[in-house]
C-alpha cells in the first residue's frame with residue numbers, strides 16, 4: 078500500500094529520488110531553499126521508504142509550476158505518478174477558485190510529454206503561445 082503524505086521530504090529523501098531517476102544529486106543547502114519555498118509538496122511512501130514525489134511552486138494566484146515529479150524505477154507503471162499528478166491538480170483547482178485564469182505550467186522531460194497529455198496538459202504552441210524558453214547565462 079502506498080501512502081501519500083503532504084510534507085517536505087528530507088534532503089536525503091529528495092536526493093534518493095533524484096538519483097533513482099537519473100538526475101544526479103543536489104547540494105543540501107540548495108534543496109533546503111527550494112523545498113522551503115515550495116507551495117505544495119507531496120511524498121509517496123511504501124512503508125517508511127519514499128518512492129515518489131511531486132511539488133508545486135509559484136504565486137498561488139496567477140502562475141504555478143509543477144516540478145520534480147519522480148517515481149523510483151521499481152515502482153513505475155503502478156499509477157503512482159498518476160495519483161501524484163491528480164492530487165497536484167486537485168490542489169491547483171483550489172487555487173483556481175480565487176483566480177479561474179491561473180495558469181499551471183510544467184516543463185516535461187524529453188519523452189514524458191504524452192504522460193502529461195493524459196491529464197489535459199497541452200503544449201504552449203497548441204495554446205497559441207510562443208515556445209517555452211530557458212535563460213542560458
Ligand SMILES: CC(C)(COP(=O)(O)OP(=O)(O)OC[C@H]1O[C@@H](n2cnc3c(N)ncnc32)[C@H](O)[C@@H]1OP(=O)(O)O)[C@@H](O)C(=O)NCCC(=O)NCCS
Nearest residue numbers: 098146147148153154155156157158159185186189191192
Ligand atoms: C514519468 C513518471 C513520473 C510516471 O510515473 P508512473 O508512476 O510510472 O506512471 P503511471 O503508472 O501513473 O502511468 C500512467 C500511464 O502513463 C503511461 N506513462 C508512464 N510514463 C510515461 C511516459 N514517459 N510517456 C508516456 N506515457 C507514460 C503509463 O504507461 C500508464 O499508461 P496506462 O494507463 O495505459 O497503463 C515516472 O516514470 C518517472 O518518475 N520517470 C522518471 C522521472 C521523470 O522523467 N519525471 C518527469 C519529469 S517532468
